[in-house]
Amino acid sequence: MNLWKINLKILLPSIFLFIFLSFVSAQIMEERKGGLSPSPSEKCTIVFTPKSLENLAKSLEIKRRELEKKEKEIAKREAYLKVLEDELSSKFSSALKFKKQIEEVESLCLKKIEEERAKFEGEKSKINISFQEKISEIISQYENKISLLKKESEDKLKNLEVAKAKEIENIKSEFQKKITQIESECQNRIQKAQKDWSEQTTKTISDIRRDCDRRISEIEKSYKTRIEELKKNEETYKKQIEEAKKSEENLKNSIQNEIAKVKREYENQIKNYERRISEISADYENKIKILEEGKRKEIQELKKLFSDAMTSVIQSYENQIKSLLEILRQRETSELREEKKPHVEKKFDEETIKKMAKIVSSSSPEDAAKIISSMDEKAAAKVLGYIEEKRAGKILSLLPPEKAKKINNFMLGIEEEEKSNPESKKLQNPRFPPFGRQGGYENIEPEQEEEIMNEENEEMKNPLFDYPQEISPQNKKQRGNRLGI
Helix, strand or coil: CHHHHHHHHHHHHHHHHHHHHHHHHHHHHHHHHCCCCCCHHHHHHCCCCHHHHHHHHHHHHHHHHHHHHHHHHHHHHHHHHHHHHHHHHHHHHHHHHHHHHHHHHHHHHHHHHHHHHHHHHHHHHHHHHHHHHHHHHHHHHHHHHHHHHHHHHHHHCCCCCHHHHHHHHHHHHHHHHHHHHHHHHHHHHHHHHHHHHHHHHHHHHHHHHHHHHHHHHHHHHHHHHHHHHHHHHHHHHHHHHHHCCCHHHHHHHHHHHHHHHHHHHHHHHHHHHHHHHHHHHHHHHHHHHHHHHHHHHHHHHHHHHHHHHHHHHHHHHHHHHHHHHHHHHHHHHHHCCCCCHHHHHHHHHHHHHHHHHHHHHHCCHHHHHHHHHCCCHHHHHHHHHCCCHHHHHHHHHHCCHHHHHHHHHHHHCCCHHHHHCCCHHHHCCCCCCCCCCCCCCCCCCHHHHHHHHHHHHHHHHCCCCCCCCCCCHHHHHHHHHHHCC
């Protein structure tokens, strides 16, 4: 349409001039035919001849063709500029898409951070709950043990000094202090871990957001400036096309170089952003892994410290129980009268042996072997007499051979005095046979036998005394879970 309008603008005045000149030349020819001689003024007015008109028409035709060529070139340049505009618009749209992708990556990073934070908080709450449950169970167990020992010792410690009651209270207070210290240390470490985790996550999120916003703003500014520069260059190109043909090739070369440069920069920016995103994601994953490993190590250290503290507390508690039992036995034996001394000593020994048998049966075979190895052979034989055969055999197998042999001889009733009189072995029965008095009533009078049987029936009715039974694997597992092993 633009070419058609330009052609009309050029052709209409040329046609009008051609008609006007042909009309003037026709009048001149008629005057010459009529015999009229033209005046000098008329001669001056004759400007165009048919040849000059033809030459003028040819020159106009040549100019028209040149103008058509220029219009075609201008059309080509306009098409080329349109192509450039399309390319720029496509690049701008791709830049917007890249911006959206960056926003999506940022949202994914935030979601991942939230998920990891939720997982860590869930694990932390589970660990807190499990530690609190274990601590409460251990506290309740030891409080029950303390209450039982207190009840048992109240009847026996009426005539003891006030200092012993203070010692027991000091033991309780020390035990409670240790438990409170362990609880406070665990809570402080958990709070510190929570605080460090929240600070690190907020810092990383803010850094990622800041970096992304800054880079997006830089990309937008750079593209806006590029578009404005290209628009300005386009206007200058049009002016230069209208002014001269010589600058056309230079402009084309500069435009092509500029486009290639823009493409290279754009591709480099895309590569840099892709590399940056991969580095950020890799760095973020590494940070998360490092944090997870640190938290796992801290939890393992806490568990180890907790188990070590509990084992030390249990050992100290068992040593205190042993020392108290020995003190009670010594005090009570010293305060008894000389008349009832053998009967009371026998009864006291039996009660202490039963309690020690309970302690040995409730502990593991290795700990039981350590307890038995610290005892006298005779007392150890009496204690093992109240324990199940399989468990007693396992404990004996863990002891040194000489000590195990002596304990076995005492359990069978073979004493040093009997070794000198081998004939008396056939008549006498063991004092403490395994699993109670299963035999050995041949040389006892009927009245004494009735008294012994009544004592045994009362002991069997007593709920505090239970013969140790074989510990099932399930009970072992439950005991280990309670103690945090």
